[in-house]
Amino acid sequence: MSEALKVLTANDLAGGQVVFLSEAGWSDRYADAVIFDDAAAADAALEAARAATLTLADPYLIDVAAVDGLPVPTSYRERIRALGPTIHPDMGPQADGGVLVQALQQARGAARSSGRLGLIRRK
Amino acid sequence: MFHYDAIDAAMVADRNAEFRDQVQRRLSGDLTEDQFKPLRLMNGLYLQLHSYMLRVSIPYGALTSAKMRALAHVARRWDRGYGHFTTRQNVQFHWIKLSDTPDVLDYLATAELHAIQTSGNCIRNTTSDPFAGAAAEEVDDPRVWSEVIRQWSTFHPEFTYLPRKFKIAVTASPQDRTAARAHDIGLVLRRNRDGRLGFEVIVGGGMGRTPYIGSTIREHLPAEHLLSYLTAILRVYNRFGRRDNLYKARIKILVASLGAADFASQVDAEWDAMDRPRLDLPDLELARIRASFGLVPFRTLPPRSERFEAARSDPAFARFARNNVVPHKIPGYGIVQVSLKGIGEVPGDCSADQMEVLADLAERHGHGEIRVTHEQNLVLPHVPLGEVPALYAGLAAAGLATPNINLVSDMIACPGLDYCALANARAIPVAQAISRTFADPARAERIGELKIKISGCINACGHHHVGHIGILGVDKKGEEFYQLTLGGSGAEDAAIGHVLGPALGADKVADAIDKLVEAYLAIRQPDERFLDTYRRTGVGPFKAAVYPDAHQA
Numbered sequence: 114m115s116e117a118l119k120v121l122t123a124n125d126l127a128g129g130q131v132v133f134l135s136e137a138g139w140s141d142r143y144a145d146a147v148i149f150d151d152a153a154a155a156d157a158a159l160e161a162a163r164a165a166t167l168t169l170a171d172p173y174l175i176d177v178a179a180v181d182g183l184p185v186p187t188s189y190r191e192r193i194r195a196l197g198p199t200i201h202p203d204m205g206p207q208a209d210g211g212v213l214v215q216a217l218q219q220a221r222g223a224a225r226s227s228g229r230l231g232l233i234r235r236k
Numbered sequence: 237m238f239h240y241d242a243i244d245a246a247m248v249a250d251r252n253a254e255f256r257d258q259v260q261r262r263l264s265g266d267l268t269e270d271q272f273k274p275l276r277l278m279n280g281l282y283l284q285l286h287s288y289m290l291r292v293s294i295p296y297g298a299l300t301s302a303k304m305r306a307l308a309h310v311a312r313r314w315d316r317g318y319g320h321f322t323t324r325q326n327v328q329f330h331w332i333k334l335s336d337t338p339d340v341l342d343y344l345a346t347a348e349l350h351a352i353q354t355s356g357n358c359i360r361n362t363t364s365d366p367f368a369g370a371a372a373e374e375v376d377d378p379r380v381w382s383e384v385i386r387q388w389s390t391f392h393p394e395f396t397y398l399p400r401k402f403k404i405a406v407t408a409s410p411q412d413r414t415a416a417r418a419h420d421i422g423l424v425l426r427r428n429r430d431g432r433l434g435f436e437v438i439v440g441g442g443m444g445r446t447p448y449i450g451s452t453i454r455e456h457l458p459a460e461h462l463l464s465y466l467t468a469i470l471r472v473y474n475r476f477g478r479r480d481n482l483y484k485a486r487i488k489i490l491v492a493s494l495g496a497a498d499f500a501s502q503v504d505a506e507w508d509a510m511d512r513p514r515l516d517l518p519d520l521e522l523a524r525i526r527a528s529f530g531l532v533p534f535r536t537l538p539p540r541s542e543r544f545e546a547a548r549s550d551p552a553f554a555r556f557a558r559n560n561v562v563p564h565k566i567p568g569y570g571i572v573q574v575s576l577k578g579i580g581e582v583p584g585d586c587s588a589d590q591m592e593v594l595a596d597l598a599e600r601h602g603h604g605e606i607r608v609t610h611e612q613n614l615v616l617p618h619v620p621l622g623e624v625p626a627l628y629a630g631l632a633a634a635g636l637a638t639p640n641i642n643l644v645s646d647m648i649a650c651p652g653l654d655y656c657a658l659a660n661a662r663a664i665p666v667a668q669a670i671s672r673t674f675a676d677p678a679r680a681e682r683i684g685e686l687k688i689k690i691s692g693c694i695n696a697c698g699h700h701h702v703g704h705i706g707i708l709g710v711d712k713k714g715e716e717f718y719q720l721t722l723g724g725s726g727a728e729d730a731a732i733g734h735v736l737g738p739a740l741g742a743d744k745v746a747d748a749i750d751k752l753v754e755a756y757l758a759i760r761q762p763d764e765r766f767l768d769t770y771r772r773t774g775v776g777p778f779k780a781a782v783y784p785d786a787h788q789a
Binding site for chain 2: 124126127128129130131166167170171187188189190193194197198199200201204205221222223
């Protein structure tokens with residue numbers, strides 16, 4: 114069984130920092146991100162983000178897999194983007210710590226789904 | 237030191253005002269991202285992984301103490317307290333906000349700094365010898381000619397929308413510290429038998445996914461015709477360079493497809509047809525530029541400094557003196573190289589505090605001049621030998637006295653996937669791991685000159701193709717892997733390295749470098765550098781060291 118999970122991300126236009134679509138608008142924290150399991154809903158959100166040119170630069174969808182019940186970006190590029198530079202753990206969102214930050218830091222290679230999707234709050 | 241005149245200052249101010257307006261229109265929604273992106277890229281502002289990055293130009297790598305202090309201020313006020321010196325002799329700030337950028341640029345302009353020609357498909361900042369004006373063997377000051385090129389190329393209306401970016405290097409020493417043969421145009425200044433200055437003109441070098449060592453299309457171009465001849469080259473490129481394919485748009489592809497001889501004859505035809513006196517630089521302006529670089533008030537000193545020699549009784553200073561200090565053209569002076577490759581540190585990074593220390597030390601001991609090298613180090617070019625011990629103490633207190641210039645831990649590394657939106661893999665952690673592996677300075681000295689260069693993607697900002705050992709990060713099915721190449725060089729013996737074997741996992745790279753080094757130590761002959769041994773023996777012993785299980789062909 115594989116279910117395609119997506120998160121919508123962009124960079125903040127004025128500040129440049131990485132942002133994720135959350136239930137309460139755009140958040141700097143990956144932990145706040147809405148997890149889409151419906152491709153049509155994800156695409157609709159992306160279209161809306163593309164129209165929000167006053168606040169966002171380069172919105173796009175990233176693939177997410179459930180690893181031990183936590184949503185982890187499948188590509189290490191997106192994990193680094195969600196965390197901050199790996200050489201500076203004090204910089205970027207990773208500085209806040211937390212379970213999800215640890216999960217992202219511990220993920221290796223192309224993160225694969227462990228199938229435990231039930232724990233993830235989805236949209 | 238060259239200073240901007242009123243025209244330069246007005247140009248920068250106009251450009252900054254224009255960009256301030258463009259940023260405002262982007263933030264208010266009058267410009268879309270698609271409209272705005274090429275505008276910000278013409279002002280050095282990139283959107284990277286975590287933030288915007290502002291690349292500030294350091295024309296031909298020449299800084300003053302005042303400029304260094306301005307960079308420190310930018311790092312502290314608008315960034316996160318540090319900057320990153322690049323393989324293009326520029327400096328990058330990795331945490332800049334778009335909304336702050338107009339203020340940053342206005343501030344930089346007060347110190348004669350800007351971000352012009354650091355991005356876009358124009359003629360970029362000219363690379364030059366960090367030892368300019370100090371090297372004993374140079375035939376002329378290459379900064380003079382770099383400044384000529386700067387004045388000619390900045391906002392050149394004909395060459396602002398080239399098929400692709402365009403990089404020129406100027407060196408005037410037999411020892412090439414600019415990677416001239418890996419540039420779109422490399423200019424090597426020499427005197428011919430009559431004593432006349434002329435350029436060897438090398439065209440079509442480059443790195444990226446299709447690396448080439450440039451071809452010489454003219455052995456001795458009379459120096460006074462530099463601008464008309466460059467114009468002829470750029471015109472041929474502008475006309476025939478490929479605009480249909482991003483990957484084939486650099487001049488190296490054009491030169492390779494036409495052949496150097498054919499390309500040269502096209503340039504000559506263009507050059508013969510043009511009104512050269514109108515394009516070449518008037519002697520008066522050349523004299524004005526030249527005069528501005530000749531003003532260092534050198535003292536008459538004994539060639540040997542007792543204070544310098546006495547300080548060598550400290551083994552740490554002696555090591556620094558051996559590896560980081562080289563002779564100056566003026567007796568009693570030295571060229572002091574400052575490594576930005578502290579063991580386990582990020583290659584090229586420099587904190588605001590360190591920048592200020594360097595500015596102070598350069599003022600106190602080095603006539604206020606600081607140079608940036610394409611190998612991501614800094615140079616104080618004019619230091620009286622008797623003051624080197626005091627300079628060393630100041631550098632050591634700021635963590636800037638690592639005695640490893642040209643040694644194994646003096647690596648180039650691009651920002652890689654820790655910062656860069658184009659990268660496929662990280663480069664900095666690999667450099668850090670190798671640096672720690674070779675932390676012992678005595679061992680590093682025994683190994684001798686060894687240039688390791690690391691790129692996080694095929695665009696090759698980390699110059700891996702011309703590393704004695706090159707390391708290229710690749711994405712293999714979602715994991716970071718690293719491909720090793722051997723035998724490259726960016727110096728006067730320029731060469732492209734050859735792939736050693738299958739790519740290695742991130743945790744295997746430092747160990748593989750260790751094995752390559754041990755293989756070299758086991759078979760080297762007297763006075764052979766790693767590169768020399770590789771060239772003598774070929775890949776065999778090195779391949780066997782890293783891939784012992786592979787069947788040898």
